[in-house]
Amino acid sequence: MEEPKIIKNPEVFEEYFIPTRILHREDQLMGIRNDLKPLLSGKKARNIVLYGCPGTGKTCIAKYVVDELRKEFPALYAYVNCWKEESGFKILYNISKNFSSSFIQRKGISKDELLDIIERKIQGIQGIVILDEFDKLSDERILYDLLSLSGITLILISNKPNALQWFDPRIRSRLSSADIIDFPLYKTEEILDILKDRREWGLIPGTVTVSQLERIAGASEGDARKGIEILRIASIEAENRDLDKITDDVIEKSIPKVPDTQKHKLDALNPYQKLILKVLNSKPMDSGNLFSELQSLSEKQGLERIVDRTFRKYMERLVNLGLVRASGKGRWRKYSKS
Template identity: 30%
Template sequence: MSKKLDDIFTNIVHSRIFKNRELLRPDYIPDELPHREKQIMTIAKVLAPLLQDQRPSNMFLYGLTGTGKTAVAKYVLEKIKTRKEASGRILTAYVNCRYEDTDYRVLASLNEAIGIHVPFTGLATAEVYKRFLNGLDRRRASMVVVLDEIDGLVKKCGDELLYKLTRINTELKNSKLCVIGITNDLKFTEFLSARVLSSLGEEEVVFPPYTAPELEDILSRRVEKAFRNGVLDEGVIPLCAALAAKEHGDARRALELLRIAGEIAERNSQDKVTIENVKQAYKEIEKDRVIEVITSLPLHSKILLLSIYMLQVEMGKKEVTTGEIYDTYKTFCEKIKIDPLTQRRIGDLINELDTLGIINVKLVSRGRYGRTKIIKISVNEKSLKEGLLNDEKISNLLK
């Protein structure tokens, strides 16, 4: 046993596969970001007035997940901070609003970035804002604030803080502030009032999905430093790129596939990473994704999915209609003593599950009976069950 354990450690420390696996971590920012030159140039041009003490426009960066928004924003911040004209006069802050998801916490981070410590809680938000405003004005500097995953903050707390920050220059006498908002939620602008939208969106920078050849290029450059020479079988990189481009060109997904394929090869003590390893990695990621999505669903959606699962998998029905599903759903609700939702509401939930890609809804014509919806599970059934079993109430029902 301990020999086996030793072997595992030895394998990982003296990897035959990886030269530097850290370079494949999702938060690693490489020295170059190919295929984002246009976005980098646009942002740099908008920010350039900072170097001459003028206020640049606010900016809004958007695009689907894994299209390089965070990497580009951090890269540009780093570059501008290290310009010699900037010495001490350009301040930057990067805040991820998924974690700092209240006005108070965002403002606390901004204070922190200019060297003002505010307690975790206890002050009024207005007071934390005032401290930031006065602190920044005293610094006689220009500041660039990146608010990443900004939808997290706005959905929870509204856009009051954004409004204040995008207008703060009217209150500052000696300093300037520029806000860069980032989101991958394209519907998020619905949550913004027109006044915020117009000031944040002074400049908009779009991040389109990468194409498969672009992903190949990104991966190839990373591979040189992350993997040992010649350990990747021919076809490994193109396959990772193609799989990641299948839904939309997501660089995070492509890098993850490559890393997990490498780890599988390492676990099996192989000398090379094969195409088969990539396929295994793809399955692993898919499975994790399905389980995660299902585990995080609200209870009624889970009961609904359980109903579909029962009818399609356990009872082997080829075509499941909304009527049958609703009846089964109601029975389950009775069993665990909760009030069922209306059939109409369940119809909405069915559409949501369709949008998430968990089920597939097809409208078919039934002649003179009109049209009816046919529902089918469109993810791996085992993973679906595993996700449902994570819920205690549901697992009792499954028993």
């Protein structure tokens, strides 16, 4: 088998990869460590809410600190991405599956039974649950149920600082003492340091220059994940061309390939959000009429009806993505396609 010329460890560039050292997030690291530290002495830890734009290190650092803690303390642990597993059943099933060493039959089991399994598993031992993209939850009751379990510490992750705003007041009350930690965009020089680190662990020495990494860092717009993805694509392209080094033209060709396009945004929408855009394709509409139209179309397509709070969360997401424009307030709020 031919020896690789560029990439020595492809895992370094994968989204799930957790580095052995964390750069330029010292305050966030210390905050999460301090919040979880009581677990080491058998006390209840503090719930945590992490927010910041995509690619600012939220998920990576949360997993890093939990892995670090579990080397000293035998806590149960589950990670769930609520964008992919947004229903209450799927979330509880994933948590119970991660907490249990035995097989759990998915078919025929209820949410209450899954909660019972989780509660039994945390008797005498603490559990840590990371809910990534928690504002995508379709059933916020699940969050209330998990907060009711004294042996569970939640780490909630969102791109939005106001993610808790639309949740039930009882949930907000239970999270009133949570530590809210901000992850700002990385500076260009900070992304450069991260890319140098990934270069050291993932690429063969001498295959990419500092000036090329500076070009990638500048194109990353504060998003470390974007920068790492550009470097990954450039590395693969160089190997496909049978090059010994990554060239400048390969770097330039790789930058537009990063999935940050309108199509990528549309592909990431759930069925309800896609229906909303379909309705707004014809004409602008006020909030009330849009909600009614969405309910009608949902029923025709065999989707469950959603509550008003969920509708508002979906609209906020579409506005944040730049796919929908909003004007006015309250019942007079009007939406149109961007």
